Every structure is written in structure tokens, then in C-alpha cells.
Amino acid sequence: MTRRVAERSWRAATASCEPAWTTKIQYPRGSFGMATENSRLILTRRPEPGRLADCFDFQRSRLEEPGPGEVLLQTLWISVEPYMVLAASGALAARPREARTRMQSLMVRYAAGVEIGEAMPGPAVCRVIKSRHPGFGEGEIVTSYSGWQSLALDDGSLLRKIPAGPVPLPAFLGVLGIPGLTGYAGMKVIGAPRGDDMVVVSAAMGAVGAVAADVARQAGAPTVGITSTERKRLQMVEELGFTFGADRKAEDFSDQLKQACPRGVDVYFENVGGMVWWTVFPLLRAFARIPVSGTLTNYMPGAGEGERDRVPELMKQVVPRRLRIQGFAVFDYPELEDEFTEVIGDRIASGAFTYVEDRYEGLGSTPQALQDIVDGKTSGKVVIHLAD
Numbered sequence: 001m002t003r004r005v006a007e008r009s010w011r012a013a014t015a016s017c018e019p020a021w022t023t024k025i026q027y028p029r030g031s032f033g034m035a036t037e038n039s040r041l042i043l044t045r046r047p048e049p050g051r052l053a054d055c056f057d058f059q060r061s062r063l064e065e066p067g068p069g070e071v072l073l074q075t076l077w078i079s080v081e082p083y084m085v086l087a088a089s090g091a092l093a094a095r096p097r098e099a100r101t102r103m104q105s106l107m108v109r110y111a112a113g114v115e116i117g118e119a120m121p122g123p124a125v126c127r128v129i130k131s132r133h134p135g136f137g138e139g140e141i142v143t144s145y146s147g148w149q150s151l152a153l154d155d156g157s158l159l160r161k162i163p164a165g166p167v168p169l170p171a172f173l174g175v176l177g178i179p180g181l182t183g184y185a186g187m188k189v190i191g192a193p194r195g196d197d198m199v200v201v202s203a204a205m206g207a208v209g210a211v212a213a214d215v216a217r218q219a220g221a222p223t224v225g226i227t228s229t230e231r232k233r234l235q236m237v238e239e240l241g242f243t244f245g246a247d248r249k250a251e252d253f254s255d256q257l258k259q260a261c262p263r264g265v266d267v268y269f270e271n272v273g274g275m276v277w278w279t280v281f282p283l284l285r286a287f288a289r290i291p292v293s294g295t296l297t298n299y300m301p302g303a304g305e306g307e308r309d310r311v312p313e314l315m316k317q318v319v320p321r322r323l324r325i326q327g328f329a330v331f332d333y334p335e336l337e338d339e340f341t342e343v344i345g346d347r348i349a350s351g352a353f354t355y356v357e358d359r360y361e362g363l364g365s366t367p368q369a370l371q372d373i374v375d376g377k378t379s380g381k382v383v384i385h386l387a388d
């Protein structure tokens, strides 16, 4: 069956978050003189419960020419990810640790979070527009960790070249990027589905969930994706290859899951926690495996406050049902990165794996995009387009 490589929904930035001067910035290749003007989105305050989008503001700065060993990057695409809520909230502030590999360095950067007055760091796809680094030439396209800004000076240590090919560039921030590797490693190593296992994935349209489900599908297992809205649940089955889609916001969500999994659930790939977790929980079978990549319902400040403690309810079941609940970080699996890139890259290029992207336009739309993720208003991997 031929499938579209990507279903795309485009969003125009709203007037309120897109100052006129931030509209798409196109820098001619090789035209850089002395200092260059950069647009950045800086964190102005820590978010309060429910509010994110108004915690950022634009700042212009001037970047000097790259020094020896440095490159100047132009941002083409920015990735917006749930962990950025934790970063903005100040919940990530790990002290720097020694890093010997690119993955370890990336982990250190993720864990460091963001301070007030700094631009939000994060994954991006960039073009090298000036290079004094022996490993990178002008015009090359790379993934970086340069964050929410139009330009960046970079020492090259976290850059990864993107080879020319049929895969669209934003995929390298999602299903072929760190989120995709998270889904791949978590499902392959911890979920380890076999052909007759029933697999359920939450946030299944996002990049982590989409790849986790694809790994299970490749193992021959039926996959149930959890999403929101009737439209997305149908899209999952009709276009994305899921056996069943469940709408977490529907009144009969629990019945939908029971109907989809009459024998119970063998593997539950957890991305969200909260009410979704407690709805899947009674369906977990003996020896179920539960890779936990994150629980985004707990990321916003104030989440869970005032709720009753349900830990005893969970712990009572762990032994009788032999549940294997394992949290993990993508950085635990650097050895899988090349295999993942080849396997999922081939599946995207051949049209065998379909995924969904939610594309926003312009740097100014980035805070609202993050707010929309938290509010469950997005469909699929969220990326911001800045330049071609």
C-alpha cells in the first residue's frame, strides 16, 4: 500500500505572536560581512499554571564573524517539544557533567534547561552559512541544538550533517531525530513486542509515539494509538497504519480501549501519564512491559497538586501482575542511533511509514506552538519553519 510520506497541516502564525519584523528571514548564501543581526526568543519569566506563550519575548542581538573552529548557522526549522515546558519552568537545571560523546553532550544541554534572559535552547535544522570549522562546509545542512533563534554561532560539537536525500528536512527533528530515536529504543528494547502482543501507545501521533508504534507494527503486533478528537483517531487507522485509534477526550474513552484490547494490553508505551495512564492501567496483562518516555501531563507548574495519592493503588498491582515499568532516556541508547537512522530513514523514503507534522510559520509562532502542545491542540510533530 502506498502511503503519503507526511500528512501536513500548516498553521499561520497569529498576529499577536508574530511581530512584523520576524517574518521569514532569508539570508543569501555566502553574503555575510561583519556582524550580523540575530533574532532570538528569550524566556522573560517562569510560567505560571496554564500560561506559557506569554513568557517569551523577542530580542535582537548582533553576532560576530565565526572564530577559528566555529560555524555560523542559519536556522531553517525549529523543533518544539514537551520537555521545553520543564525547561521554561526551571524544573531542569542539572549541573554540567562530564561528556565524552556527542550524545552525552546533548544530554547535558537538555538537562541544563534555560535561564531567564536566555534564548530557549533546542533542536533545529540549520544551514552552515559561514565556516571556519574543518568538518563543516558552507551550504551544508545540519541538525543542531541552537534553539529559538534565526542565527547561531556554533563550535560544531553537537552538529550532525543531514545527507541530501528524499526525506524532508523537518523529519530530522521528529521521526528521524531525537524523538524518533526515543520511540525506537523504548519500544525495541523495553517494550520488545512480539507478533501476538497487544500494543498501546499514548501521544501516538507525536514523533515519539509514531515511531514506537511503527516498531511494534514491524514486529507484527496490533497497535492501538491514543490521541484526541474523532478526526485524529480515524486518521490513525485510515492513513497511519494503526489497528485502532482511541480518543482520550471522548466520554467512552475507556470503552474504546476495552473494545480495542479485549484480551488486555501487553505493551503500553507511556508518553503522557495522568488520566490516560489510569485508563490503560486496569487493562495491563500479567508481564506487561511499560516503557515510560515521559509524562507530559506533569510538566506544567502546579500539575497534580491537590490530587489524591494513587501510588498505593499502583504498587498493589505491580507484583501480582508482574508489571515491568521502566523509565528511560534516549541518551541511554547511543548504540542504536545508526541502526535507527537507517531503518526509519528507509521506511520514510520508501513511503512505508507515514507520520504527521504540524508546521507553524515564523519564529514568532514558537511560544504559541509550545502552548498548543500542552493544550492538546496540535496534530503530530510540531515544527516551526523559518527559512528555505
Ligand SMILES: NC(=O)c1ccc[n+]([C@@H]2O[C@H](COP(=O)([O-])OP(=O)(O)OC[C@H]3O[C@@H](n4cnc5c(N)ncnc54)[C@H](OP(=O)(O)O)[C@@H]3O)[C@@H](O)[C@H]2O)c1
Pocket: 080, 081, 082, 083, 178, 179, 182, 203, 204, 205, 206, 207, 208, 209, 226, 227, 228, 232, 248, 271, 272, 274, 276, 292, 293, 294, 295, 296, 297, 328, 329, 330, 331, 373, 374, 375, 376, 377, 378, 379, 380, 381, 382
Ligand atoms: N525519555 C526521553 O529521552 C524522551 C525524549 C523525547 C521525548 N520524550 C517524551 O516523550 C513524550 C512525547 O514526546 P513528543 O515529542 O512525541 O510529543 P509531541 O509530539 O509534542 O506530542 C505531544 C502530544 O501529547 C498529547 N497530549 C497533550 N496534552 C495531553 C494531556 N493533557 N493528556 C494526554 N495527552 C496529551 C497530544 O496528542 P493528542 O492530542 O493526539 O493526544 C500532543 O500532541 C513526552 O512526554 C516527552 O517529554 C522523552
